[in-house]
Amino acid sequence: MNKTALVTLITAFSLTLCGPILADPSDNKEPSVVYPQVMSKSEIAGDIFKRDDMILETSETGRKTYDVVSLLSQDKKFVSGMYRAEAGRFEITEPYGVDEYMHFLQGGVTLTSSDGSVQVIKAGDSVTIPKEWTGVWDTDGYTKIYVIYSPDAPIE
Template sequence: MSRFVISILAGLSLTTSLYASDDSMTNHPQKLSKAEIAGDIFKDKRLVVMTHEGEDGPYQTEDVENFLSTDKKFDSGMYRSGPVRMTLEPYGVDEFMYFLEGGVTLTSEDGTVTEIKAGDAVTIAKEWRGTWDTKGYTKIYVIYSPTPMGEE
């Protein structure tokens, strides 16, 4: 599993512990308001800020988990990242992303380039291999992992 995915999952694991006794997360619909989507969510007490190591050096991420299923295999929230370039071998989780700001260039190992910009959505399979290159972005994410989050 790539360092990127391990870092994301480690962050999700930290976030998960904040909800260990909060049944409201699964007993009620979890909404992201306009204000939260506009950036207020990153002021939330659930915010997890981490520094990771990319191919070009360290970068910072901010993650607020909005939902975690009771089996810890399905997860959603908002995520913000600084500039990073990394090779993923493989991606490690199935993820749908809607980009609110910034974007990412995804270069598959066969050389296919997919540009994702603010307003675009993309789905990446856990088996995907390639290079992730960004100047920074903010996204809404939905992740499915056959292995429960925090148990990688």
């Protein structure tokens, strides 16, 4: 068998084996497109909590929280969205667990770090809580935009 015939045979054999994994030109599917996620002015004003994908949770004490995720990365280690919570007080004795940036639109929180230092965050303020933080989170209620990064584990 000459070299040309051998190359032709190998090419035909390869196409026979690999053909099914190659793109089918008759397949009219559009390639996946990734879009920026936008929160409009009206959504930021509160309309976002009217969306079908809004998550409402009610604690055993009756405290309600509302959460809308605007983006969850493919590796599930980055998430952003909007969150509304009713009044509550929480002692965080184990490290917070994620790095979270928050911009408060309404209400606010008082953060008392484990050393006793106090920071009051009000509407219009932003704060970043590192994953190692411990302390007390106290609020009369708030609405915030958040961005969370969790390098150690996916966000559930």
